[in-house]
Amino acid sequence: MHPALWVSKTGLSAQDTNLSTISNNLANVNTTGFKRDRAVFQDLLYQINRQPGGMSTENTELPSGLQLGTGVRVVGTTKQFSQGNLQITEQPLDLAVDGRGFFQIAMPDGQIAYTRDGQFQLNSDGDVVTPDGYPLEPNVNVPEDTTNVTIGRDGTVTAVTNDQAAPVNLGQITLVNFINPQGLQAIGNNLFKETNASGDPQEGEPGLAGIGTIEQGMVESSNVEVVEELVNMITTQRAYEMNSKVVSTTDQMLQFITNNIG
Structure with missing residues (x-):
């Protein structure tokens, strides 16, 4: 199966977790002493097809390699202990x-x-x-x-x-x-x-x-900034849509191959 499907799947999962974090912040906008959370992202393992700095000949080396990422994950959430009003x-x-x-x-x-x-x-x-x-x-x-x-x-x-x-x-x-x-x-x-x-x-x-x-x-009061959280929510929504588009595009490519090669 096309690896782009699995990469975009991790993106969808990560943005879903990010949206849960944002929704919890907004839900606690009036909670006394509440400190907002922020999702922390981390890229996943890379497939190294050509090693950066590898020798292409006896006297020359590769200035850059071929590294294919496998996606993203939410590695944690951090509390932002800034002072509330x-x-x-x-x-x-x-x-x-x-x-x-x-x-x-x-x-x-x-x-x-x-x-x-x-x-x-x-x-x-x-x-x-x-x-x-x-x-x-x-x-x-x-x-x-x-x-x-x-x-x-x-x-x-x-x-x-x-x-x-x-x-x-x-x-x-x-x-x-x-x-x-x-x-x-x-x-x-x-x-x-x-x-x-x-x-x-x-x-x-x-x-x-x-x-x-x-x-x-x-x-x-809570240190949640409503406008900032709404902007983060819009950004998360667009990122989710783009990852969904990757799934749709990959599906169309596979469908084209299925229907025209045989």
Whole structure:
């Protein structure tokens, strides 16, 4: 069978995966703290019919060879951890990271997950938790008679209660940074977990050692650019159509041979 059929087949498959990545980005355009994905392409093995630099005679060499590619594949997807826009909500437990860093979330299995989504709430015990009920780590507990909660840019949490006029220190929110955040594994629910590729989490006080600051009353919006994704979608569609045209053209060539040679 004509090799162009198999080459174009890999192109169709790769563009299909690329479109899935783009559609996921667009689906999460309003997801707080979401980071867009980008598909990474890689060409496949080459068939070397004439080796570049091979000797054509005893004293001459080939300036270029004959190398036939076998197609393309999507080798991976990378998260783009560029800063999303900060939106003001004026909710005291809405927090945004301005710069590098992740909030730490204690999971039910005892492990720590990481997120850029700072839409926190209180549970029945007064603990600061995610919308799924997972507590913030380190744990912050807000007393029942609290009238006002203030979270500083350095993560210091203070509260004013009915019993005391002076603010009460409730704890310190720390952030973690990774040398390679693109190596984090997305596990859904706006959460990530560390892998060997991400490196170990480096915990620190917000605003120090390259870690971003915490902004109270704000959330970080998705960093998906709708116009860019739509342009990528059009490019993907045209690439898919061109690969489909290769299949159609190859089929016509084979049909011509079938009908006229025999």
